[in-house]
Amino acid sequence: MLKLAKLLRHRGFHITFVNTEFNHMRFLKSLGPYSLDGLPDFRFETIPEGLPESDENATQEVTLLCESFRSFLLLAPFRELVKLNEWGSGMEIHNNVKRDEVEMLVRELMEGEKGKKLKKKAKERKKLAENATDPHGSSSINLDNIVHQVLLRKN
Structure with a gap:
């Protein structure tokens, strides 16, 4: 990202990163409280995720994490994100899992087919x-097209 x-900033766009409060604090703790000062062209915003501010190991508490997800995130879109078989990149395991x-x-x-x-496929x-x-691939071309045709379009 x-x-x-x-790339977008180089083309004149203003960039804002949005993280959860917990992840933002972890980011600052790992890289230092002034680690974002060297990136004046980027904004960093936070959104609440429901984890308590005071607990540094809140992600280790599974029950708390589950409650946070249930109360702050929509379950249906989350399930859509984790589907593997839609692109044929995974194998289905049903809810009742047995060792064999x-x-x-x-x-x-x-080993199989x-x-x-x-x-x-991979x-x-x-x-x-x-x-x-x-550098001359479709992603670079598409990025240039988005920048020029959509984002920089004069109305």
Whole structure:
């Protein structure tokens, strides 16, 4: 995200990063309280996530984390984000998980046809990503198009 932000900033855009309060505090704690001072062109905003301010290890408390997610996030969109099979990049494990079923799925993934197909797809996508992110690739071209046709368009 920082690379994209720098590219957009280089083209004259104002960038704002939005983090949860907890993650923002962790960021400042790990890099130092003045770590964002060297980035005057970027704004950093925070939003509440429902974790208590005082507890540095709030993410270690599973119950608290679950309650925070339930009360501050919409569950349906979150479920959509974590779907693996929509792009054919994962294998489904149902709610009632049994050890032998997991073993069978892992073996299929590592040695079976599904695993071979997933590896092939991963290699294809890696090659597509490499080509797209090349300086003259589709990502750079699309970014330029967005900047010129949408974001810098004069009304």
